[in-house]
Amino acid sequence: MKNIIKSKLALVVLLLFMLMSCQDMFEPAIENHKGEDALYDLPAWATGLLGHAYISNPLGSWSFNDVATDDAVSNDPNNAYRLMATGSWRANNNPMDRWQYLRASWQYLNQFIVVSENVKWAEDPLVSDMFKERMKGDAYGMRALYMYHLLLNHGGWGEDGKLLGIPIVTKPEDLTSEFNLPRNTFQECIDRLYADVDSAIMLLPLDYGAITDDNLVPAKYRSKGVTAGQYTRVFGDNARNRMSARIAKAVRAQAALLAASPAYNQGTTVTWTEAANRMAEVLNGLGSNPIAEIDPKGNQWYTSSSAIESLQAGVNTKEMLWRANKDNSNSLEQANYPPTLFGSGRINPTQNLVDAFPMANGYPISDPNSGYNPANPYANRDPRLDMYIIRNGSTAGSQNTVIKTAADGTDNNALNKTETSTRTGYYMKKLLCQTVNANPSSSTTAYHIKPFIRYTEIFLGYAEAANEAWGPTSGGSHSYSAYDVVKAIRQRAGIGGGDLYLESIKNDKDKMRELIHNERRLELCFEGFRFWDLRRWKKNMTEPAKGMSITNGSYTILPNVEERSYQDYMYYGPIPYGEVIKFSNLVQNKGW
Amino acid sequence: MKQILLNIGLVFCIMIVFGPTNAIAQEGLKKINKSENDTLTKIEVAFRTVNEKDLLGGVSVIDVRDLTKKAYSTYSLDFVENIVGGMNGNIWGMDEYLVVVDGNIRDANNVLPSEIDHITILKGVSAVALYGSRAAKGVLQITTKRGYAGDPRISVRANSGIYLPKAYPKYLGSAEYMTLYNEARINDGLVPSYSNEDIYRHASGDNPYRYPDLNMYSPDYLRKFYNRSEGIAEISGGNNRVNYYTTTGYYREGSLLNIGNSSKNSNSRFFVRGNLDIMVGNSIKVQTDANVTFYDAYTAAGNWWSNAASLRPNRVAPLIPLSFLEENDIPSWNTINASNHIIDGKYFLGGTQVNPTNPIADSYAAGDNKFVSRQFQFNTRFDFNLKSLLQGLFFRAKYGIDYASTYNQGYSNQYATYAPTWTNYAGRDMIASVTQYGTDNKTGNQNINNSAYRYTYNFSGQFDYSKTINSDHNFFGMLVANAWQQQQSGQYHRITNVNMGLQTSYNFQQKYYLDFSSALPYSAKLPEGNRIAFSPTLTAGWRLSNEEFFNDNVFDDLMLTLSGGIINQDLDISTSDNTMGYFLYKSILQRGGWYSWADLGGEAATEFQRGDNMNLGFVKRKEINVGLRGSLLDRLINFDFNYFNGKMDGDIARVNSLYPIYFTQVGYPSSSIIPYVNYNVDNRSGFDFSVYLNKKINDVNLTLGVTGMYSNTKAAKRDESFEFSYQTRVGQPINGLWGLQNLGFFSDQDDIDGSPQQQFGDTKPGDIKYKDQNGDNMIDSKDEVFLGRWDTPFRMGVNFTVKWRNLSLFAMGDGFFGGYGMKNSSYYWVRSDNKYSEIVRNRWTEETKNTATYPRLTTTSGGNNFRYSDFWIYKADRFNLRMVQLTYDMPAKALNGTILKGLSMYLGGYNLLTFSKERKHFEMNVGSAPQTRLFNIGLKGLF
Incomplete structure (x- = not known):
């Protein structure tokens, strides 16, 4: 009998052990989790922080x-936009809200800028250094883009009478950071955006693309002995349509146009001249006579599936300054x-x-x-x-x-x-x-193709700012005027008969302004510009x-x-209601 | 391993079914400790059995074996909420409970009332302590029937009944819908959609194929009732050493639908359960149980009832007679003849571009689906009497393994419908041409999908010791190790409970009781260092009626108990995006989302989820409860009363109020760096009671039972940031309805202009006007206030039995009081392109502005009116007559000379009546199959 007891006990003990070996019983089943410190040895994971911010690209899809x-x-x-437009727009019910989404990804960019410093990007130290520069430049450029969209959706005249932007935070925050931060002025935000664009321009090439000749390696790398192969690995075709110096300049131009516009120019130092010059800087990258470079099919880039399909990987048409994948x-x-x-x-x-x-x-x-x-x-x-x-x-x-x-x-x-x-x-x-x-x-x-930035937008931005700065027919230091741009755009559209209307108003700045606004409305319709354009113009x-x-x-x-x-x-969007309640230093825009 | 265990289970099962009488027979063994007993004395509680007299507070018992003699029912929990107090879909106002069947974690719906011996509800902290973490919110413990010594007993039951629908929602017909939709368009400043002629044609019904008026609740598609039939057999018996019990049964029920393949819709369930108790030698008892369940549900494709709530009557004629096609219209005939679905040789399937499919055509042509569920359950238990070591010492161990699998199998077909273009020749409508939408496409292959499985492993081992000294001092001690795990398909982690339990109790002459029940739960969900906790409870009991000073003869028994303790639980260490709850203490970096550029494939992005909190600990249920139980006036009245007051402390939350909103990112990609911490506190208090009156008047035995529970919950601590004090959730019931307070309808534009601006879109006369709570002259979500509780503060049950000679009548009802509901289904919130219900008839118009009960109609989303407010609130007070059963037991002498030892016949009605101001609302289902009343006739024979 005792033997039976013993054997039964043994069975029970066996079962107990079987259970003990079960996962989640005494130790949680292992998951493939990583901590922040793992990033330094995992460049793909580290880039993923920047990737997180890329997914959040506010230009990523049509907002309509x-x-x-x-x-x-x-x-x-x-x-949601229909409901908003018919009277339900509130600081706590805001389909235009980007505060939470973009600032969350902004935190990733801040984090990435710090982390990227110490990531082992590649075995080859020269390549690793170039990667570090590219990655950081990329992040600075994206941060500038975010700033532009945050200003667009949340910038405005505060209850304190100042034109305000967002609280500028350039270091990664943690649970112990000070959160009750006041909003920086709109101008300070523009300055921050400019500084980030400058960093991006310094660190990034104008465009990406493979090179085969060592002599084409930019001087700052060539002096360190970088070969064409090494350069291509970092800045080659595989990086096309990532943030580049060209894109960063375009973002700066967009921001300058915003800051110079009637709704904002009382609170900024950005002039129409500056906005026009920033736009021109982008356009001048097209060639010595940008007007001649206007894509004749730039207003119908979406019409031909086969043309898009046959586009070489990562290559842009003349109309596309920056775009998403096909x-x-x-x-x-x-x-x-x-x-x-x-x-x-x-x-x-x-x-x-x-x-x-x-x-x-x-x-x-x-x-x-x-x-x-x-x-x-x-x-x-x-x-x-x-x-x-x-x-x-x-x-x-x-x-x-x-x-x-x-x-x-x-x-x-x-x-x-x-x-x-x-x-x-x-x-x-x-x-x-x-x-x-x-x-x-x-x-x-x-x-x-979802374009992120089209040249048509930049041309029209130039026309708008140049008309204000120098009048319809002068281009300041540039060889083309607002009139030239509008004429070319309307010609492309098929306005015939010598465009007598344009000719009739070419010396009337006010009528030209109306015409440029209208061309912008037509050329960029359904692409998410009208809502903020109306506000920017205080129309x-x-x-x-x-x-x-x-x-x-x-x-x-x-x-x-x-x-x-x-x-x-x-005319200005609200700061999220819940944040204003939580943080006493956060000033709401007037009226909200 | 699992397969082996399964096979063992099956072998046992077969053995039990076919071999009950071939039990091992040896001599000289003691009788197994169980006798035939009509009234329950031994009650299963956590890991042990106690005498009913020794039950302390916070425990209720239902004698299901006895109840089923007078009350047949189909669901194992039909009685628990009404026969005793303390349950209302939950126990004492908590939000879930653990179901334990014969010591194993199982589903309550997989055991029928006829298989159950008794149900114990463990409510108080001390009652659940030994079961560990996952039992913290109460346990419903089901004990199934077992055999006992004696000749084989065979019981056979047959039931047949009909389900009759209670009520259908009432929707408007085409003409009325179109008229009112036009009105809605005009209200919105738009031109009407339908011409008067159109409306007239739909109204006239002359040609319903051209001008449809579809009523999905019509008898064309629905049966008046449907059937349920069932047979159950039980066989039990045993001798001194071996007892056995086995039961098997089958039922099948149809459905209301009577169109196409839907007319074959049905559910069926077959089960076999058996158990065997064997004495091995003098000191070992072995028990094995097995259960197999096969459940199948066949449904034709399509979702009839949700379509019935949304498909407007004028949209589509589902079946169009071929006779409208002209004989010489060759092109149309060619198109139609290509269809696989000519119904009854007379109709083709109608459709339109906007409605290329419809539920009627689905029933004929879209295929079908069979939901299949299989459950295998096996458990075994050993009781070792260690009297050779110490008299009164036992070691007991049990092990159970359950396997459940479900899947769907069926055909999913596409079909073409045809939109006719009509003409009218000399007053007669004819089809001029047909346009095809969709294509007929039969997939020859059967789909098997949604396959899911679930394993449950249960294990416990315990030493227990009981001793009585001088027949005054009764000691009991128990040390138990308890573990179970549940593994589900699609879940990497497992639901786990591991704990040790220690119980010591003492009573003096069953007069003074002291019990200490505790547990050491272990949870791998928590950070190292916090994984183990101590859950102590202490109970004192005092049988007042045994005191000499209490010698007044009124009370037969009176027992007062006081209990308190803390239960540590990890049930609530779980979030909506991590339901299993592992690693919630840890900040993690993971791959999430995908991005691409340069027309290349792209890369995975990286995201943070959560912040670190190495202090995350168990959530604590802290509670004090008082029980008073007894009987008086020579058992005329039995009562049981419990009062409870406690809190759930440290429910996990992200304390968003401390951090900027952008520490969390929602949408795609998503991210958060905010840690989970133990934060929220819920207070909970209330009482439950059950009172039974037993009276015999001449030949008539009367029993009346009244039970109930009042419970109240309050949020004691919350993470929130509100601007105005009336918005705070703290101090309010946790199950609150929040919304705006209405001030009737805006009567005209002046009224709107003179009122605070409502920020929900265009406001017009006939819209609901709301109260400005904060005086900011604007109405928005900040003006939402607490409106009422959506749960049931007071729940009661009533049951009544009359017995006269061989006839007995049993009736049971339940009542719900003090709660509120929101009428926010599509039946009530009629807007944009919804189907119109009869509720809109009393809408606001300029002419009816003084009597209207419904806001102006609109074709927009009606953001102003269709939001939570007290306009839509209703009192959920109601009383339901749940069941009435009349039973006739054939007199024993009438059965003399037959093989029958007993025969009863019964007639029952279920879910019969609802008494409520809102009866219509409660009896109507919108978007799902209607509620039914069941009328059942049954026969039970004993052999």
């Missing part, structure tokens, strides 16, 4: 916040094609935007010389209208289907027919590749979104498809 402006409305009743998809079309093309018809351009397109002869439709006929409103218009917007009778999709948006249309494309129909009488055509078939049972995809934000109802071939303007319920203090 144009639906919160007079350019478009969304047919999605739950669209992407073979049809999600944009699924969202925005008209319903009969199996899209959800999400973005509906407004009559306001349609009216902003001039006639093909260049005259605004309100001009007596334009020849505009309200009873036949789409005839003889600027070719960009039909390129960017689907209106009643346009063709679209892979079969060139005629789209009837008229109120008496019989299919789902008709005005307000169903939940995916247009609310304004228009659908968005721009950015979509018309070869895509979005029918779920036979769908096809196409190559797309009317509350013009209701209008539409067009067509019945029996007669045209009736819908005067108020959607309110734009903005208050005057909404």
Whole structure:
């Protein structure tokens, strides 16, 4: 009997041991976690901190916040920008908020700048040193980009009467840091951005790309004995479309334009001249006569899937200063094609935007010389209208289907027919590749590119600043004027007949300003510029979104498809409400 | 290893089913310690059995074996909340509890009432202490039936019943919907969507195929009722050395749907359970249990009930007669003839571009799915009587291993639908052409997906010792080691409980009791150095009725207990993104997200998650409870009362109020460097009771039971940063509904202009007007206040038994009081392109502004009206008649000369009635299958 007991006990003990060996019982099962100190020996992990900030790139995807402006409305009743535009914008309900997201990644950049100093980037010490420079320069450039977007979304006149930016934090923070920091002034933030751009320019090449000749190695590396092969390993083709000196300069130019604009220039020292020069610095990189370098297809970079597909890896067209990877998809079309093309018809351009397109002869439709006929409103218009917007009778999709948006249309494309129909009488055509078939049972995809910065934006930025600084026809120290830029852009668009309208106003700075603003509106429509442009210019934000109802071939303007319920203090975005509550030194923008 | 154990389990199972009478027979062994007993005296508590008389406070017992004689039910927990006090989906207001079946961590739904002997609810700190960390919020302990010595007993039960739906949501028909949708458009300043002629056509019903008026609750698609049938057999018996119990059963239930493949929807369950108790020699008892369950649920593809709540009636005609096609319309016929789905030879599947599929077509053409669940459970237990070492000393060990697997199998097919273009020849609608949407595509292969498994291992070993000196001093001591783990597919980590337990107790003449129950829980979720903790509890009991001064004859028994202690738990060391909760103390750097450039493949990014907190410790349940139990007036009244007051201290949180918001990044990529710390504190107090009245009047036995629980929770410490004092969660119930306070509707533009500005989008007359709480002349989320508790402060149960000769009637009901709910389902929040329910009929319009009960209609998302506010709140007070059963037991003499030893017949009704101001709301399901009443007839025979 005792033996039985013993054997049973033995069995029980055995079972106990079996259990003891189970993971998570006495020791947690091992996970592949690393600590911060592991980064120094793991360059791929260390770069991943910078990668984290790259994922957060505020330019990474289309925001379509144009639906919160007079350019478009969304047919999605739950669209956050739609709700914002119709009166729910609050400091604690802010779809424009970048404070949390970008500053979180900003912390990664600060951390990366410190860490990168001691990471073993490569066995070869020369290569390792070059990597260190590239990585740090990259991070400084990204930080400047973040600063620009933080200023855009959160800069403003504080309750204390000063034009404020964000609290500038350049060292990684930890749990014991002082968090109750005041906001630095807008100007200090601009200075910080400039300094970061300077660091990036110092550390980064203008462009990346392989070299084969040792003599082409930049002097500062060549003097250390760096070969073309070593240089290429760090700064070669594999680094294309990462932050470069060229991109950093463009970011600086964007920031300068912002700071020189009416909404901000009372609180900064940045002048229109400076903004124009910063823009010109980018443009001058195109060649001795930048106007001649304007990409003739720069306003329709998205139209050809095959052209994008055949683009060499990492190489940019003349229009692209900086861009994302090519992407073979049809999600944009699924969202925005008209319903009969199996899209959800999400973005509906407004009559306001349609009216902003001039006639093909260049005259605004309100001009007596334009020849505009309200009873036949789409005839003889600027070719960009039909390129960017689907209106009643346009063709679209892979079969060139005629789209009837008229109120008496019989299919789902008709005005307000169903939940995916247009609310304004228009659908968005721009950015979509018309070869895509979005029918779920036979769908096809196409190559797309998300530009981060297009040269058209820089040209128009130059025109805007140069017109203010030197008048329409002078380029200061540069060989091209605002007039030259506008003329070229409008020529590219197909404005014919010698563009008499432009000629007629070429000596009127105020009319030229309006024209440049309008060209910017048209060229950059649906790309997320309009919302902050209106504010930067201190223009009317509350013009209701209008539409067009067509019945029996007669045209009736819908005067108020959607309110734009903005208050005057909404020229500037708010600081997150919760942060202002927590930190007494954080001043809220006026009115919020 | 697992496979071997499984096989052992199966062998045992087979042995139990087929070999009960071939039990090993040896001589000279003692009778196994269990006898046939109708009333429960021995109660299973944590790792031991005690006499009912010696139960201390914070424990409730339900004699399920006895109850099932008068109350048939289908779910093991049907009774627990009503027959005793203290449970309401949880125990004493905590948010979860542990289910232990025969000492193993198991699912309560995998054991039927007919298999259960009794259920013990361990509520107080001292009752749960020995079970360790994961039992900290209470234990529901189910003890299944076992055999006892005697001739084989066979019991057979057959049930058949029907489920009748209680109520359907009422949605508007096409014409009314279209009319009101037009009104909503006009309210939004837009032109109407539907012409009067259109509306008229839909209303007339002349051609429902062209002008649909789809009602998914129509008898065309639904049965009036559906069936459930069940058979259960139990066999038990034994002799001095071997006892056995085995049971097997099967049920099948249909569904309400009666269209296409959906008409075959059904659930079925088959199970076999068996156990065997063997005395080996003089001092070893071996018990083995096994259980196998096969559960299958067949459903046709498509989600009928959620579609029923969203698909508008005018959108699509699902089935269109072929007769509308003209004979000579060759192109249309060619298109239609290519379809795989001509229904009944008469209809083709209708669709539109916006609705290329619909639930009716899904039922016919989209395939099907079978959910399959298999459970195997095996456990064994050894009791060694170590009297050769010390009289009264036992060593006991048990081991259990359960395996559960689930998967779906079925066909997922695509199908084409056809949109007709109609014309009208001489007053007759005909189809001019058809447009095809989608394509017929049958996948020949059966999909197997969502496969999941779960292993549970249970182990415990214990030494216990009991001794009685001079029949006055009763000592008991126990040292137990307890461990269990649960491993699930898709989870790298395991749910684990490891603890030691120590119990010492003493009583003097069953009059003065003292009990010390404690545990040393161990948790690998916590940082080294904090992984072990001590959870002490102390209980004192005093049987007042045994005192001489208490000699007043009113009380038969009166026992007062006072108990208190601290239970350390790691249940709440868990977060939504790390439910298993391991390494939460540690800052980690991990690969997360992907980025690419230069048209190359890209690289993984790196992210921080959490900050270090090497001080992270157990969450502590601290509690004092008082129990008073007894009976009076010669057992006329039995009562049990418990009061509890405690807190859950140190629930983990990220203290966001200390750090900038950007220490956490949400979205993609995500990141946080804020550590988890023990921070939040919840206070909890309340009482439970159960009172039973037993009275015999002539031939009639009456029993009335009333039970209940009142519980209150308060947030005592929270991480928060609010500007205004009324916003703080501290001091408010943790299950609070928060929202705005409404002031009725805006009557006109002047009213809007003269009121604080509402920041939820365009405000118009007929919108809900809210109260400005902070006087900033703006209405926004800062004006949200506490509106009420969404849980149930007071829960009660009532049960009633009348016995007259061979007839007995049992009724049970429950009541819920003091809670609130928010009417925020799509049935109530009708907006944008929702389906319209009848609730909108009383909407605000200029004409009805004085009587309207619903805001103006809108086609937008209605951000102003459709948000949490007391406009949508309702009192959740209700009383439900849960079940009524009438049972007739055939008199014994009538069965003389038959093989039957007993026969009873019963008739029952379940979920019969709800009494509430909100009855309609409570009886209606939106977006899911309707609630039903079950009427069941059953027969039970004993052989």
